[in-house]
Amino acid sequence: MDLYDVTIIGGGPAGLYSAFYSGLRNMKTKIIEVQPVLGGKVNLYPEKVLWDVGGLPPMQAQQFVQNLIDQANTFSPTICLNTKVEQIKKQDERFVLSTDSGEVHYSKTIIVAVGGGILNPIKLEIDGAEKYEMTNLHYTILGLERFRNKRVLVSGGGNGAIDWAVELLAVAKKVVVIYRKDQLTAHESQVEKLKEHGVPIMLNAEIQSLVSNRNKNAIEQVVISQSGEITSLEVDDVLISHGYNRDVSLTFADEIQPIRKDDYYLVSKGQCKTSVPGIFAAGDIISYDDKVHLLLGTFQDAVLAVNNAKLYIDPQADKCAMVSSHNDKFIEKNKELLKR
Ligand SMILES: Cc1cc2nc3c(=O)[nH]c(=O)nc-3n(C[C@H](O)[C@H](O)[C@H](O)COP(=O)(O)OP(=O)(O)OC[C@H]3O[C@@H](n4cnc5c(N)ncnc54)[C@H](O)[C@@H]3O)c2cc1C
Structure with a gap:
């Protein structure tokens, strides 16, 4: 022993x-x-x-x-x-x-x-979503460079999600935030930064489905349900920050x-x-x-x-x-x- x-x-x-x-x-x-x-x-x-x-x-x-x-x-x-x-x-x-x-x-x-x-990050509850974790569905950001000139959808409204959205502004071509509630819960100063940069913030909105590219290995479009309306968004990367x-x-x-x-x-x-x-x-x-x-x-x-x-x-x-x-x-x- x-x-x-x-x-x-x-x-x-x-x-x-x-x-x-x-x-x-x-x-x-x-x-x-x-x-x-x-x-x-x-x-x-x-x-x-x-x-x-x-x-x-x-x-x-x-x-x-x-x-x-x-x-x-x-x-x-x-x-x-x-x-x-x-x-x-x-x-x-x-x-x-x-x-x-x-x-x-x-x-x-x-x-x-x-x-x-x-x-353990709370995963997206969409059938088959896990296969995109190898390509463009992320639960954390290990390096910002990966997102240079990309269109990134950030899902989540807490500090984790909004901090990442703010960091992404430095490299990404476009950042869009969606959140299922009617108000973001992150620090106000961070939310202000997003607003100053004109980041679209979709409230009462959730990801409904993911549409893959021709090779079926990456997400190309995200279908979003917002207050009963369905819209879709073309993306290069999706970051889910729904807590742990x-x-x-x-x-x-x-x-x-x-x-x-x-x-x-x-x-x-x-x-x-x-x-x-x-x-x-x-x-x-x-x-x-x-x-x-x-x-x-x-x-x-x-x-x-x-x-x-x-x-x-x-x-x-x-x-x-x-x-x-x-x-x-x-x-x-x-x-x-x-x-x-
Ligand atoms: C997004 C974010 C940003 C932050 N920014 C700052 C900042 O700017 N400045 C600052 O001062 N603080 C910051 N913090 C807080 C800081 O990170 C924490 O206070 C610090 O990490 C706490 O350290 P810890 O060792 O107590 O716990 P942790 O860092 O949580 O480490 C605990 C470790 O225990 C391991 N573990 C758990 N259960 C078991 C088990 N049963 N067996 C074996 N291993 C186990 C875990 O895997 C983990 O590695 C931030 C926190 C977050 C989440």
Whole structure:
């Protein structure tokens, strides 16, 4: 049995920074992430430029994720991708994590960093629509260039859809927004940008069917029903942003049920400790007064969760790690850096 000091469930910003910090604290660390890549929700907005992370120049989210991954790897944690943690139970003073692959992991402590759960985009409920996912039906935008000089239909009226519509204005030939309700629900300033650019916004409108090209492999036309009227629109690409279904199937055995808020969030008993000794939480999953659901909020949570995990294993340990300037772990690394 390979027993870890800390196992971090979720490889988003909270999990990645926890991995760095637990390495700094000499803990044998493992991250388990259900997706094939690390980075969490930030992978949903790879091209967005982040301005609001302290001390960093504005940078694209994909670069930010890469930086986080590099930092998490500083102390070489074990990383298990494509692995969903399904259940946590306690046996003989250690936690046992069962996963969808059948593999079982053992750990002295756990940091739950699963954010809002596993996010799956809500798909278009039209027969056969999935075949266009290979060509021009999208549920997210991985790169804007793909849409240069294209006519793009964006379906959705929330922040996700409207943010993308605004970003697309920089490259697309034409952007049209349709939304099933009578008012967009996105931030007003973003909606204003669309209006300033004269983007057609069709309200009370839904996609009724998709018409394919001659080769039957791409959408050529979208049939739209708007307040009972049927119209059709020629398109090059269709972006669906109807929100996400959350898979929140991570469960805890009866004897270690943490206190939750709204049936989901783990309530902090202070310092990112959950109500179960040995289980800590960081990032969007944790709930406490004044919690900031932003990237920078995940870092403070991670530090508290790791320090308390350390103290759980060794109550005599220092309460926190030495800062960079006094930490022996960086002496050699600093020499290498300064040489470059
Ligand atoms: C569109 C959008 C734009 C945003 N823009 C900004 C911004 O500009 N600035 C800012 O500060 N914040 C922004 N945020 C918020 C920021 O992205 C989140 O606060 C941050 O990602 C939370 O990090 P996390 O690690 O707690 O959770 P997440 O990023 O959600 O990561 C959780 C990880 O856990 C994994 N996971 C879940 N369940 C399991 C399981 N059972 N087993 C294994 N792995 C599991 C998930 O796959 C995921 O990788 C934005 C969010 C969105 C959606």
